[in-house]
Amino acid sequence: MTTRYNPPPNWPRPPAGWTPPAGWTPDPAWGPPPPQWQLWVDEEIPLFGARGKARELAAENGELQKKLTAWHAEATKLQGQLNQRQGELTQLRGEHDRLQSEMRRLGQMAAFELEQYRDRLTQQTAELEQRVGALSQQVVVTEETVLLQEVGVYEYRHPLTDAVAYQGKLATFQDRIKAMAMKDGGAVQADTRWTVSGSEAKGRAMIRDYSKLVLRAYNAEADNLVRGLKPYKVDSAIERLNKVAETIARLGKSMDIQISNDYHRLRRKELELTADYLAKVAEEKEREREEKARLREERKVQQEIERERARLEKERQHYANALAALRAKGDAEGVAQMEERLAEVEAAAEAVDYRAANVRAGYVYVISNIGAFGEHMVKIGMTRRLDPLDRVRELSDASVPFNFDVHALFFSEDAVGIETQMHARLADRRVNLVNQRREFFHVTPQEAKTHLLALTGNLLQYDEVPEALEYRQSVTSARVEPVSGTSSATPGDGPNA
Structure with a gap:
């Protein structure tokens, strides 16, 4: 037998086949049901619907059997896990008892x-x-x-x-x-x-x-x-x-x-x-690095001297041949001029030989780079190059943003001595106090000129104000370009940035 919902006569009639869900409660506004009213009554199965109802109940019973089988399997699994845990617990208790026994053996203290x-x-x-x-x-x-x-x-x-x-x-x-x-x-x-x-x-x-x-x-x-x-x-x-x-x-x-x-x-x-x-x-x-640099510089000097010797020898040979031809012609005036030129070439060759033999002779230079180092720093050094500007151009390589400006460049038979004395006078103004070959000093070109005059007695030429052409053009460009709108640079983005 099954039951069905039986609403009281004073309650609203539910739709056909409606069954109250779990936890359902009636609306208090409906009022109480009549005394001894049964909300659930047995439902009789009509004769002609018995077979269908039996099939429905059989299907429902099959589903319940499946669920019951699954629950039995889950219960068996849980029981196995429980047995495993109980075994582990028993093992731990045994280990605990063993440790306690060991502690009692060693003594509590x-x-x-x-x-x-x-x-x-x-x-x-x-x-x-x-x-x-x-x-x-x-x-x-x-x-x-x-x-x-x-x-x-x-x-x-x-x-x-x-x-x-x-x-x-x-x-x-x-x-x-x-x-x-x-x-x-x-x-x-x-x-x-x-x-x-x-x-x-x-x-x-x-x-x-x-x-x-x-x-x-x-x-x-x-x-x-x-x-x-x-x-x-x-x-x-x-x-x-x-x-x-x-x-x-x-x-x-x-x-x-x-x-x-x-x-x-x-x-x-x-x-x-x-x-x-x-x-x-x-x-x-x-x-070792300094020695290699010195040897490189010495090789360049020797190569330069050899090139100059070859050039002068070629000129001397040319003038000697011309002199012989003029003498053969009996051109006295031409001979005199050619002898004068030949004497100049021979004097130049002797000067080159002297430079090659006298390692103390050379050019002392004072240079600066205000775009890279500011207005209060100069480099004071010497070179034995026949063309000292070659050395200055080498220093103005890609390692500095602008070329060096030359303040003084003069030849001395004791260039090494003058350089050494200049460095000694400005020892407390050195920039690099560790490496003595870094010949930069915290002095202005005017201060360097004063010391050079004291050592040499006179200077034929000394430029106190550096040209610094590229630096000054860069500063001007940095100021002008933002106005024209062609660049986003600002005056602060100068060559020292």
Whole structure:
């Protein structure tokens, strides 16, 4: 039998076949149903509809059977998982019972001490690693760094002749460092009179493991300092390494563990020797570069002299042939003129030979580049070129935005001496205090002229105001172009940008 919804007579009639959904409640405005009114009544199946209703109920029963089978399968699966978890729980309980039995065997007090030591070591290790990380990022400004920036002088702590000598010295120190870092080599000092669970062997093992840990942290910091060392930052590196050693000693105080003084001293000297070695390598490279530059310049001078000699010899031969022809003709006036020209050529050839033999002879020049360096900087140098402007043109290459302007260019039999004296007079005005071949000075052309006059006595020509044609045209263009609308440049976008 099935039931159907039976609305009271005083309620609205629902549509045919309508059944109240789950959670449905009647509208209070409808009023209460009559007393003892049944909202659900049995529904009789008519005779002629019995077979259809039976088929409908059979189909519904089949669906319910499928759902019941699925629920049984899910329940079986869940039961399997439950059994697995219960097995794991049983295994864990067995492990727990075993550990408890082991603790009872060792004794409650010994286990408590071991746990304390473990916690203490873990905390100290974390503090040590945090401190080492902070030290790695810390920048220590030292007096030596400031000194180098101000005067550009590196002071060797272990003066040796060359980089090879420093390599040998470093190798010796590094061998000693490796020997001390080995087991029982003396790199770490520690009190081995510790016991764990009443066992001295376990206490020694614990101290040994902790010693390895602190030595590894110390060596990691020392190795990083060596790898990234700059010669002028050696004091900063040593100070950082000192702080690492102090931190290890402070954190290991409760167990009397610290880096030994001998090992720390070796690693400090390693830093000093590494800085000296790097400085010496840089010095030798710079010296080699300067020597190559000097040899290149010397080759250019020799090539120029050879070309000039060949040209003069060709002229001399030409004039000599012409002189012989004039003499054969008996042209006295022509002979006199040709002899005069030949004498000039021979005098020029002698001058070239003199320049080739006298390495101190040459041209002293004073040049500037206001577009690149401003109005208060000049370059003072000398060249042995027969055409000194070739040297000036070489300096005005792609490395500067504008050509150099020449203020003074004069020949001297002692050009080297005049150049040296000019550099000595302006030593405190040097731009590059490290590389003496960088011949730039913080002086104006007028100041340079005063010193040159004091050394030479007279100057045939000296241009105090530089022409700076390209620079001045660039400045003018930068001011004019925004007005015409052909460029987005501004006056600030000049050649110094």
